Amino acid sequence: MQENLNTVPVMAELFAQGETPEVLFWVGCAGSFDDRAKKITGALVKILNATGVKFAVLGTEESCTGDPARRAGNEFLFQMLAQNNIALMNGYGIRKIVTACPHCFNIIKNEYPALGGNYEVLHHTTFLQQLIDAGRLKVDGGSFAGKRITYHDSCYLGRANDIYEAPRVVLQVLDAELAEMKSCKSKGLCCGAGGAQMFKEAEHGNKEINIERTEQALEVQPDIIASACPFCNTMMTDGVKMKEKEADVKVYDVAELIAMAGGLIA
Amino acid sequence: MGIVLQVLFALIFLASLGLAGMKLWRIRRNIFLGTPESLNDRKADRWKHMTLFALGQKKMFSKPLPAILHGFIYVSFVIVNVELIEIAVDGITGHHRTFAPYLGGFYTFMISLIEVLSALALLAAIVFLARRNVLKIKRFTQPELKGWPFKDANLILIMELILVTAILTMNAADFQLQQLGAAHYPDTGKLFVAQYTSAVFSGMEMHQLEIVERSAWWLHILGILFFLNYLPYSKHLHIILAFPNAWYVRFTSPGAIQNMPVIANEVKTMLDPSATPEPVAFTPKTFGAKDVTDLSWKSLLDAYSCTECGRCTASCPANITGKQLSPRKIMMDTRDRLEEVGRNLDKHGSVQDDGKSLLGDYISIEEIRACTTCNACVDACPVSINPLNIILELRRYAIMEQSNAPQEWNMMFNNMENNQAPWQFNPADRLNWKNEI
Ligand code: SF4
Ligand code: SF4
Numbered sequence: 251m252q253e254n255l256n257t258v259p260v261m262a263e264l265f266a267q268g269e270t271p272e273v274l275f276w277v278g279c280a281g282s283f284d285d286r287a288k289k290i291t292g293a294l295v296k297i298l299n300a301t302g303v304k305f306a307v308l309g310t311e312e313s314c315t316g317d318p319a320r321r322a323g324n325e326f327l328f329q330m331l332a333q334n335n336i337a338l339m340n341g342y343g344i345r346k347i348v349t350a351c352p353h354c355f356n357i358i359k360n361e362y363p364a365l366g367g368n369y370e371v372l373h374h375t376t377f378l379q380q381l382i383d384a385g386r387l388k389v390d391g392g393s394f395a396g397k398r399i400t401y402h403d404s405c406y407l408g409r410a411n412d413i414y415e416a417p418r419v420v421l422q423v424l425d426a427e428l429a430e431m432k433s434c435k436s437k438g439l440c441c442g443a444g445g446a447q448m449f450k451e452a453e454h455g456n457k458e459i460n461i462e463r464t465e466q467a468l469e470v471q472p473d474i475i476a477s478a479c480p481f482c483n484t485m486m487t488d489g490v491k492m493k494e495k496e497a498d499v500k501v502y503d504v505a506e507l508i509a510m511a512g513g514l515i516a
Numbered sequence: 517m518g519i520v521l522q523v524l525f526a527l528i529f530l531a532s533l534g535l536a537g538m539k540l541w542r543i544r545r546n547i548f549l550g551t552p553e554s555l556n557d558r559k560a561d562r563w564k565h566m567t568l569f570a571l572g573q574k575k576m577f578s579k580p581l582p583a584i585l586h587g588f589i590y591v592s593f594v595i596v597n598v599e600l601i602e603i604a605v606d607g608i609t610g611h612h613r614t615f616a617p618y619l620g621g622f623y624t625f626m627i628s629l630i631e632v633l634s635a636l637a638l639l640a641a642i643v644f645l646a647r648r649n650v651l652k653i654k655r656f657t658q659p660e661l662k663g664w665p666f667k668d669a670n671l672i673l674i675m676e677l678i679l680v681t682a683i684l685t686m687n688a689a690d691f692q693l694q695q696l697g698a699a700h701y702p703d704t705g706k707l708f709v710a711q712y713t714s715a716v717f718s719g720m721e722m723h724q725l726e727i728v729e730r731s732a733w734w735l736h737i738l739g740i741l742f743f744l745n746y747l748p749y750s751k752h753l754h755i756i757l758a759f760p761n762a763w764y765v766r767f768t769s770p771g772a773i774q775n776m777p778v779i780a781n782e783v784k785t786m787l788d789p790s791a792t793p794e795p796v797a798f799t800p801k802t803f804g805a806k807d808v809t810d811l812s813w814k815s816l817l818d819a820y821s822c823t824e825c826g827r828c829t830a831s832c833p834a835n836i837t838g839k840q841l842s843p844r845k846i847m848m849d850t851r852d853r854l855e856e857v858g859r860n861l862d863k864h865g866s867v868q869d870d871g872k873s874l875l876g877d878y879i880s881i882e883e884i885r886a887c888t889t890c891n892a893c894v895d896a897c898p899v900s901i902n903p904l905n906i907i908l909e910l911r912r913y914a915i916m917e918q919s920n921a922p923q924e925w926n927m928m929f930n931n932m933e934n935n936q937a938p939w940q941f942n943p944a945d946r947l948n949w950k951n952e953i
Contacts, residue, residue, distance in 0.1 A: 256950070256953055258947070258950040260947070277946075277949075279936075279937040279938055279939065281949070282937070282941075282946045282947070282949055283937055283939055283941045283945075283946070283949075284939075288949040288952060288953070289953075291949055291953070292949070292952070292953030295950075295953055296953070307947070309946065309947040310943060310944055310946045310947055312936075312946060313936035313937075313943075314932050314936050314937050314938060316932070318928060318932070318938050319928075319929060319932055320773055321773065321889050321908070321911075322911060322915060322921065322925050322928070322929075323804060323908070323911030323912040323913075323914060323915035323916060323921075324915050324916065324921075324929055325776045325779045325803065325912060325916060326779055326782075326783065326916065327929055327932055327933060329776075329779050329780050329782075329783035329784075330783050330786075330787070330933075331932065331936065333780075333783055333784060333787055334787070337787075356769075356771040356772075359769075360768070360769040360771050360772035361772050361773060361775070364775040364780075365775070365780060405888070405889075405890040405891055405892070406771055409770060409771075409890070409891040409892065409894075409895050410769065410770050410771025410891055411769065411771055436895055437578075437831070437892075439833055439836070439892075440833040440888045440890035440892065442833060442837075442888060443888070444888040444889050444890055445887050445888040445889030445890070446925065446928065447888050448938075449924055449925065449927075449928040449938055450922050450924035450925055450928075451922075451924065452837075452839070452886070453834070453839045453840065453841070453882055453885055453886040454838075454839065454840075454882075455834070455837045455838035455839040455886075456837060456838030457837040457838060458837065459833045459834070459836075459837050459888070461837075462833070462836060462837050463833075
């Protein structure tokens with residue numbers, strides 16, 4: 251176990267010392283720059299340190315994966331970013347990657363191989379599940395015992411990659427009551443951020459998608475809406491604010507809930 | 517008289533098959549106007565997928581009641597077509613129920629099975645008609661179903677009603693004729709439904725019964741032949757194309773967008789001039805798709821396979837929240853445009869520029885831009901169709917060939933290019949978060 255829970259080893263430095271981390275933590279743009287998402291990044295770093303996982307980040311060498319560009323239709327820009335990232339990671343001999351962003355996870359796992367980037371890629375919910383299964387991560391419910399949590403499926407974890415159970419299994423250690431929304435798992439409604447929608451106004455309609463989804467979440471009267479994607483998190487947080495429910499309903503990432511239950515963050 | 521009817525039957529039968537064959541061949545030709553894509557690997561998995569999703573209609577069962585009713589119509593349709601063999605033999609030879617004396621009890625069983633399935637199909641067709649016309653559930657009343665598609669759905673259900681009514685009438689009259697000991701009506705054994713329904717005809721003269729029986733027989737076979745020729749114009753083509761469409765499913769992860777090898781090579785040699793480009797199987801004439809002929813043949817097969825059920829649209833977050841995008845409309849537009857290109861080809865011998873295209877004349881930029889790439893439509897489709905793939909190809913064309921992006925996306929592109937992040941942050945600050953945790 252790392253003494254300092256906030257230690258963030260950087261790949262370039264480890265490489266210079268001839269060290270290889272167990273896993274590369276791919277932080278992603280939201281995790282690096284977005285104020286809300288940075289908290290998720292922090293929670294995961296503390297969990298990694300507390301469980302003694304030898305990890306590293308690319309730091310300033312990391313670039314956007316190219317996901318929003320590719321999905322908007324800008325293949326040139328995607329290829330530039332992706333090929334640079336792959337050259338960088340292959341240069342470091344990276345084998346295994348964990349990330350807290352389902353979009354980064356999906357694109358590195360499913361789209362980088364066609365460009366020569368072959369890695370074992372894990373979303374943090376799967377990684378947390380493995381840590382729990384291996385007995386490396388021990389948490390109990392603590393303040394979450396008996397709370398009502400509803401989990402919002404991220405499209406790029408669920409339908410795109412068939413990951414429905416890992417986040418739910420991880421949430422189960424919290425001893426909370428897991429309530430499913432009327433559309434969940436493969437029928438889960440999108441939060442509205444994917445496909446580069448995050449970066450522009452929505453087309454004309456009669457409602458924002460995140461409001462529709464937030465209403466579905468509020469229907470089950472949760473204390474907490476759990477997410478596993480920084481963009482879903484933003485969308486649901488905004489939705490809860492718009493519905494003026496932020497005093498009663500909190501939106502947290504699965505990693506934050508685990509870190510809180512383990513007393514790693516407040 | 518007999519021989520005239522036999523010749524007439526043979527002519528109508530062969531002409532209908534020939535005509536339908538030509539129509540289907542034309543559809544096949546249209547599909548291959550699309551760009552090449554290799555989808556014939558992993559045969560064992562393809563068998564499995566086709567058995568489960570086309571034959572087994574696995575996705576239908578997310579809504580159990582419609583799945584069961586749809587199953588009645590589907591199974592009765594398949595079994596009734598087995599009877600078509602006998603009808604053809606009877607029609608050409610002038611015999612009646614040629615197989616009855618040879619098959620004995622098995623014949624009684626098969627015809628009884630057809631009767632039961634027909635009765636169930638009758639029930640299903642009535643429920644489905646009510647669902648479309650009385651209940652007016654949302655996915656059957658959305659804008660893209662106005663006009664022909666709505667009529668098409670009703671027409672086919674009414675046709676189904678007529679066909680099964682003809683079968684039941686034919687058998688009931690036949691059974692009654694057998695009771696009266698009519699010549700030319702061989703013993704079929706106790707038919708499961710007709711033994712009761714024949715009571716309707718009790719008291720009728722033998723020659724009247726023969727007229728009823730013959731009329732129902734002709735109505736049934738002419739109905740089936742008409743149906744066959746109607747298919748190529750209808751959403752009901754899916755009863756055939758659901759099978760190849762399931763077979764040629766893409767096995768790549770649903771989250772993966774197809775690579776563009778030409779651009780990958782271009783960027784590769786730009787980043788490293790000494791790099792050797794990867795061999796490219798096919799060089800497209802545009803980046804992304806402007807028209808149907810720029811889409812993969814699989815997307816065109818998708819379009820012809822669409823049943824217009826709207827399960828995709830009912831699950832689409834953009835559509836649910838009132839945006840113009842409807843994945844069903846994407847599929848219907850693709851088929852309509854492909855039919856138009858097909859007619860163009862029929863007329864001129866090669867596809868001439870008609871000044872129209874899928875993007876712009878059929879599908880608007882506003883529609884494709886509203887997509888969140890959430891894959892709900894792909895997941896919901898019972899016949900293995902991927903509307904998202906078409907949307908993404910159209911987006912590629914809009915961005916790379918037309919530079920048609922909203923201002924915010926242009927800013928995002930700039931940021932990604934200059935700051936390696938979609939927001940305007942200094943890349944040197946990318947690790948600053950570590951001081952804030
Ligand atoms: S992928 Fe696009 S078209 Fe399909 S359901 Fe999601 S938003 Fe709608
Ligand atoms: S694409 Fe599939 S789900 Fe959508 S209308 Fe056609 S058949 Fe139905």
